[in-house]
Amino acid sequence: MVPSSSINLTPEEQARLISIARESIRHGSVTKRPLQTDLYALTGKLCEKLASFVTLTQLGELRGCVGSIEATHPLGKCVSISAFGAAYRDHRFAPLQHTELEVTRVEISILSRPETIVASSPEELYQELRPGLDGIILEYSGHRVTFLPKVWVKLPEPKQFVANLKTKAGLPTDFWSESIRYYRYQTQNFAEEATESIV
Numbered sequence: 001m002v003p004s005s006s007i008n009l010t011p012e013e014q015a016r017l018i019s020i021a022r023e024s025i026r027h028g029s030v031t032k033r034p035l036q037t038d039l040y041a042l043t044g045k046l047c048e049k050l051a052s053f054v055t056l057t058q059l060g061e062l063r064g065c066v067g068s069i070e071a072t073h074p075l076g077k078c079v080s081i082s083a084f085g086a087a088y089r090d091h092r093f094a095p096l097q098h099t100e101l102e103v104t105r106v107e108i109s110i111l112s113r114p115e116t117i118v119a120s121s122p123e124e125l126y127q128e129l130r131p132g133l134d135g136i137i138l139e140y141s142g143h144r145v146t147f148l149p150k151v152w153v154k155l156p157e158p159k160q161f162v163a164n165l166k167t168k169a170g171l172p173t174d175f176w177s178e179s180i181r182y183y184r185y186q187t188q189n190f191a192e193e194a195t196e197s198i199v
Contacts (some may be wrong), residue, residue, distance in 0.1 A: 007110050007188040013044055014108075014190045020076055021054055021083035021106045022192075029098050034084035037076045046076040051111040053148060053187075054082040056096070056104050063104060064090040069111070069137055069146055079108060107191035109148055111135065114183035122176055126158035129184075137183040138165050145169045149187055 009017070024035035039047065052075060053067025066085030068078055083106065087096040096104065114137055119125035129136070132153075137146045145168045147161065155161040163173035 007045070007050070007112060007186075009045055009110065009188060009190075013046055016046060017076065017079050017108055018106055018190070018192055020080050021108060024080040024083040025087045025096065025104075025106075026101065028084045028088055029096070029101070032088070035080045037074075037080050039074055039077065042074055042076040047074045049073065050075040050078065052078045052082055053109045053111070054079060054086045055107040055109070056086045057107065058100065058103055058105070063100075064093050064096065066090050067109070067111075069114070069144060071111075071113070075110070105192050107189065109150075109187040109189050112186045114185045117182040117184050119182065122159075122162070125162065125182060129158040129161065131156055131158065131161070133186060134184040135187060136161070136165060137185070138169050139181040139183070140169060140171065140177065140179060143169060150189070 020035065020037060027033070027035040049071040051068045051071045053065060055062070056064040064086035066089060067082045071078075073081065087104075089095075117125065117128050117136075119128055133149060135146060135149045137144055145165060147155075147165050147168070151164075152161065155164055166173050166175055
């Protein structure tokens with residue numbers, strides 16, 4: 001497993017990804033499409049295939065969160081797509097309005113490659129989890145859902161964490177099957193600095 005610290009984006013790479021995310025959101029407000037990143041201009045880890053999530057907040061409250069569990073695109077492109085999705089395709093929220101851009105804060109999570117969690121019972125699963133560190137993927141019957149590591153802040157107990165993940169997957173909270181699969185990953189997180197216009 002590659003721990004989150006080994007993702008290790010430089011401050012310059014982090015700043016560039018924040019810029020790509022915000023540019024994609026602004027671009028999408030006009031074109032209704034994500035920003036098309038110049039893949040030849042990407043350097044370092046920005047051109048590696050890594051999965052990411054982009055989270056948007058306003059005054060500390062969630063305004064959108066979209067991302068990819070699978071590393072299918074270069075990181076710069078993945079962030080551009082995720083940022084557009086968080087702003088305009090998160091079905092829990094109305095599409096972001098142009099007037100909201102300056103009070104919307106961008107946070108990015110870069111995912112390490114998932115590893116399988118081996119557990120033969122719910123109790124073994126709970127013992128395997130590392131609160132505050134592990135993001136968890138649940139896979140069952142062709143569907144997958146995930147909670148990022150930061151969800152532990154609101155759901156600090158493993159049993160509670162897994163129960164809510166099952167609810168997200170549309171399963172009963174006490175559901176268990178030999179066909180269900182769990183995976184763990186870690187993230188490197190970074191966000192825009194808070195300013196008078198960006199909270």
